[in-house]
Amino acid sequence: MNMKKENKSLYTKAVITIGQLWENPIIKGIILLALALFVYFLPKMATLYFQRIAIMVAFYAIGAYTAVLLTTYRGTNYLVAVILGACLAGAFGALLALSTMRLSGTYVTIVTMAFFYVISSIILNWDSVTKGSVGVLNIPAPNLFGMKLTMKNGGIFYLIMFYAALTILATQLIINSKVGRAIKAVRDDEMAAIMMGINNKKYKIIAYTLAAFFAGLAGTLYGPFMGYINNATFNYDICISALVIVILGGIGTVKGAIIGAIIISPLGELLRGLTTFMKGLPEWMQISQPEQWRFVIYGMIMVIMMRFRPQGILGGQSKLPYKMPKGVERKVMK
């Protein structure tokens, strides 16, 4: 009984701390930016479409939980835990790719959604390992070569930036390689790709694995950053926030993700500010639930963007000449 009470008070404390963290628009912006950057791989890396954003959160959760549980309860080295987390997420990605190989269209959608649901249900119910809804508390700050990276000394921001730079670099390298071109071909037109002799199954597995790997990597960052995770950390609202960011900024571009994150992340703060500002006004003009209004606005952004500018603010066709890979020459008959 006493134990439970203690847990509960810890829990409330943790919730309050997280609330305070989220008060800070800069931190929020950075989280969302990081998230958006990782989501940006979704359209590029995988043969996935947008409805499958849910699955990225599932891999995100797998990475986060693996790293957090290892570092908090086993005292594993941070780097080792990160690599294990990302690899486990990647392995799940490969497994999912193998099991959805025979499916197409809507069937893949529902299976990936089901996968997300099964993972979050396991997190909630496997109390002995994941601590269920109580969550994992007091996650240690990442320790790199004897240096503690915390929120206070700002180390964690540099870590996020490092991850983001690393992932952008890695994706650019992969996208412009032979594997990347094959993945793009399979994504854009599977039938045509098969006709050109591309092994669609092999590249689907590669794409899923890579996307899951990077999502898992992003997840390993989340735990030490927040200091606390539980089953509710990884929910559809995260998917929707990320989805809105990429839709607003422009689908499949880094620029778009950054712009989207800059516009979207202060929205919650603005609405909260508006609520206090409107206190003096007549009752019918007041906004009482800023959080809900934020989601209504998200929905409106989605609908309006799809109606008037589906490619996003910065999206659209690239006017730059297509860059030929090494060893391929452009020969135009004149």
Place this chain on the structure above:
Amino acid sequence: MFVEQLINGLAIGTIYALVAVGYSLVFGILRLVNFTHSSVYTLGAFMVYVGVEYLHLNIFLAILFSLVTTGFAGVMIDKMGLEPLRKKGASKISAMITTIGLSYIIINCLNIAFGSQIIRFPDLFNYGTFKLLGATIAWQQVIIGAVALILLVALSIFINRTRIGLAMRAVQQEPSAAAINGINVNMIISLTFFLGAASAAIAGTLIASYNQYLRSSMGDIVGLKAFAAAVLGGIGSLPGSVLGGLIIGVSESMAVYKLGGSYIDMVAFSLLFLVLLIRPYGILGRKGSTKV
């Protein structure tokens, strides 16, 4: 215990089927997964609550009120959200993201208006219990199952026996050919949305009265399970949706009977996963040919 759980599973299963039919109808015509369906289901239950609580209507009038308003909400979703996209020739993904956005708007508006906490809902069919094969069964379960079943039969008669149903099937097969033959395609699509929304409203009301509460997040999991049911049976096929709904409902209550309640939500999805491994197009679905 077994018989009770079986009856319970069948009752819940028919409701899943009723929601799944809505997914299937829209998918059959637009080839689009309608993500607003789960929020329309919630809206339906809330409209009955509004009718009883704020407009002081008789419960049957309240249900009728909910049917009409929710049905028209479905039509508005199509007219304001999806029809412009169809006219523009936008991609399927745009349409799907629009439905995600609209469902977010509906759910959060309900949240703003009624709050996210549990609201008590009247028990509509509280007629006590009866004994069958040594098990105690609530009339409520039987009535809920029966109402859903009657609606399913009525829907299938409407689609297979009437002229409008014929037009719906024609649009499902080939919209442009149907338009050439003088069918008002946009009207038929709106009608489909109306039917889907109205059946979801009834399903939402039945579930709310079964649980005796309603809340704005009640549609999330039911919507997903009904979608799973539609896919399990073969999306686009009405008998398939019904079969899928019953299978998921019964297997869930069997899982509660054997394993206890905490893994209930996983059963539907694990089952779906296994079935699709063996039959990638669902139980009654047919494999379409890929056109190049």
